[in-house]
Amino acid sequence: MSIINFKRIGTRLHRSRYLYLLILLPVIYYLLFHYRPMYGILIAFQNFRVARGIWGSDWVGLLHFRRFLGDPYFWQLVRNTFLISFYGLLWGFPAPIILAIMLNELRLKRFKRFVQSVSYLPHFISVVVISGMVVRFVSFDGLINQITGLFGIAPRQFLMFPQYFRTIFISSGIWSSVGWGSIIYLAALSGVNPELYEAASIDGAGRFRKMISVTLPSITPTISIMLVLNLGRILSVGHERVLLLYNGAIFETADVISTFVFRRGIMGNDFSFATAIGLFESLIGLVFIITANKISNLISENGLW
Amino acid sequence: MKIRRTPAEITFDAANILLLGLIAFIMIYPMYYVFIVSISSGIHVLRGDVTFFPRQPTFEVYRTVLQNPDIHTGFRNTLLYTSVGTAINLIMTTLCAYPLSRKDFYGRKPLTFFFLLTMFISGGMIPLYLTVLDLGLINTMWAIVLPPAISTWNMLIMRSFFTNIPESLHESATIDGANDLQILSRIVLPLSKPVMATMLLFYAVAHWNSWFSAVIYLNQRARLPLQVFLRDIVITGVFGDQHELVGTAMDHFQVVATNYQYAVIIITVVPILLVYPFLQKHFTKGVMIGSIKG
Numbered sequence: 001m002s003i004i005n006f007k008r009i010g011t012r013l014h015r016s017r018y019l020y021l022l023i024l025l026p027v028i029y030y031l032l033f034h035y036r037p038m039y040g041i042l043i044a045f046q047n048f049r050v051a052r053g054i055w056g057s058d059w060v061g062l063l064h065f066r067r068f069l070g071d072p073y074f075w076q077l078v079r080n081t082f083l084i085s086f087y088g089l090l091w092g093f094p095a096p097i098i099l100a101i102m103l104n105e106l107r108l109k110r111f112k113r114f115v116q117s118v119s120y121l122p123h124f125i126s127v128v129v130i131s132g133m134v135v136r137f138v139s140f141d142g143l144i145n146q147i148t149g150l151f152g153i154a155p156r157q158f159l160m161f162p163q164y165f166r167t168i169f170i171s172s173g174i175w176s177s178v179g180w181g182s183i184i185y186l187a188a189l190s191g192v193n194p195e196l197y198e199a200a201s202i203d204g205a206g207r208f209r210k211m212i213s214v215t216l217p218s219i220t221p222t223i224s225i226m227l228v229l230n231l232g233r234i235l236s237v238g239h240e241r242v243l244l245l246y247n248g249a250i251f252e253t254a255d256v257i258s259t260f261v262f263r264r265g266i267m268g269n270d271f272s273f274a275t276a277i278g279l280f281e282s283l284i285g286l287v288f289i290i291t292a293n294k295i296s297n298l299i300s301e302n303g304l305w
Numbered sequence: 306m307k308i309r310r311t312p313a314e315i316t317f318d319a320a321n322i323l324l325l326g327l328i329a330f331i332m333i334y335p336m337y338y339v340f341i342v343s344i345s346s347g348i349h350v351l352r353g354d355v356t357f358f359p360r361q362p363t364f365e366v367y368r369t370v371l372q373n374p375d376i377h378t379g380f381r382n383t384l385l386y387t388s389v390g391t392a393i394n395l396i397m398t399t400l401c402a403y404p405l406s407r408k409d410f411y412g413r414k415p416l417t418f419f420f421l422l423t424m425f426i427s428g429g430m431i432p433l434y435l436t437v438l439d440l441g442l443i444n445t446m447w448a449i450v451l452p453p454a455i456s457t458w459n460m461l462i463m464r465s466f467f468t469n470i471p472e473s474l475h476e477s478a479t480i481d482g483a484n485d486l487q488i489l490s491r492i493v494l495p496l497s498k499p500v501m502a503t504m505l506l507f508y509a510v511a512h513w514n515s516w517f518s519a520v521i522y523l524n525q526r527a528r529l530p531l532q533v534f535l536r537d538i539v540i541t542g543v544f545g546d547q548h549e550l551v552g553t554a555m556d557h558f559q560v561v562a563t564n565y566q567y568a569v570i571i572i573t574v575v576p577i578l579l580v581y582p583f584l585q586k587h588f589t590k591g592v593m594i595g596s597i598k599g
Binding site for chain 2: 009012013015016018019020021022023025026027029030032033034035036037038039040041043050099102103105106107108111114115117118119120121122124125126127128129131132133135136137141143146149175179206207208239240243244258261262265266271274275278279281282
């Protein structure tokens with residue numbers, strides 16, 4: 001029996017031989033640039049020295065985890081990261097949904113396409129350009145101070161005050177992502193059965209009523225999936241925009257886990273410590289996404305898996 | 306059926322149009338403002354009285370910017386990384402997506418799992434950096450173009466496109482004696498222009514806009530891409546070799562630092578704006594494929 005099986009496997013392998021040839025390079029790529037770094041996580045439990053490699057470095061167990069869990073600055077980082085994510089989600093999550101619903105209600109097709117085009121545009125502009133514009137706009141002689149100046153408010157260097165960072169970071173984030181984020185909801189909205197609207201009209205529902213009772217429920221599955229995905233990222237504020245926007249004067253609110261990892265790891269060469277923090281961040285993310293998925297499944301059966 | 310519009314509906318529509326008009330304005334205005342400030346006379350920029358139209362427009366500042374050697378270096382490197390990087394992306398993504406799209410590919414399921422797993426688990430910033438260091442790629446173009454060679458998400462979009470190509474085409478080609486390599490090059494690829502265009506744009510824009518990988522992997526000035534110089538000029542306010550040039554121009558109040566910074570922004574964004582009409586069409590389609598099939 002087993003000989004026959006081997007033979008069959010052999011023929012199948014042989015039949016797919018060219019496909020293996022094609023996929024060989026991608027497999028090597030994934031091994032090198034995805035799986036090798038995963039294996040590199042081991043250095044979180046070491047005092048890693050580049051010259052000695054992973055097998056030559058000393059193992060220290062959970063030392064690095066204990067080190068930063070005991071460090072008060074670490075809790076400041078967690079707090080900053082969490083608050084940026086939380087407020088980012090609070091304001092930024094509904095924004096594309098609202099935009100999509102508004103666009104969906106629009107009858108002027110041309111105007112609709114125009115609004116869509118201009119709102120997708122920032123998605124294609126680099127973070128450096130967007131952050132550069134933000135930095136200049138909120139600077140002492142920038143656009144924002146000119147506008148607030150109209151109301152007699154004295155100009156200030158906004159990025160020097162810790163209390164403004166979150167607002168600047170989150171609002172510019174929404175500006176750049178709201179249009180693109182609305183596409184997925186528009187796709188969901190285009191699949192809504194028109195008969196539902198007709199039925200609602202016959203029952204005497206107005207436009208607003210239909211929006212609440214027909215439109216919104218029909219995109220709830222999409223909304224809950226997106227929410228679960230976003231909750232998984234609650235402790236991972238992207239480092240790029242923060243690095244571009246923050247400065248030493250506002251670390252108090254602006255420094256987040258990922259930027260700290262960058263400074264300690266890449267700039268400070270403290271590889272093991274930085275990897276340990278990065279690992280901590282992803283583990284929390286995993287816990288969040290699993291919990292959010294559980295809750296979503298319990299409430300609406302719209303989980304990710 | 307045509308529904309007669311009640312006064313309430315008219316108010317609803319008017320409010321909606323007004324709000325969306327406002328949103329569209331907020332989306333365009335910052336970019337437009339950057340442009341009109343860049344070409345306005347320095348004295349008006351300093352006074353802050355440029356609002357909706359340029360004041361005493363002059364394109365002088367653009368000439369100064371284009372004389373900046375850093376901008377040249379940046380453009381050259383970015384063009385190089387974008388073209389080489391995108392070529393690698395397209396080849397590698399196709400090589401990966403095609404076999405996975407074939408239902409008769411023996412080992413398709415475990416391999417798909419092998420690739421998909423990386424979307425959920427990753428080594429993180431430091432282990433990836435150490436890998437690039439170990440491979441000896443630091444300070445070379447390869448550190449910029451190889452690590453992002455395949456975006457798993459894009460690969461899935463391409464795979465779903467390939468899956469939709471009728472299997473009968475494969476079968477008839479096999480009967481004619483074509484092997485899988487020939488099927489890919491003569492039948493599948495000629496049919497895949499739309500998805501290739503989408504992928505080309507996805508990847509090229511990502512390379513053009515990429516900044517962070519250059520920050521961590523490159524430390525020779527001659528190799529830096531445009532975005533790094535852009536950051537120095539616009540955010541840090543470092544003008545490189547042109548510090549004096551900008552200074553002299555400033556003395557005459559023709560050009561101030563702000564003009565210069567905003568002009569640099571415009572110059573970096575123009576290539577994106579030029580391809581945007583194509584981008585939008587293909588990108589939206591790509592996202593749709595992704596959201597339906599993913």
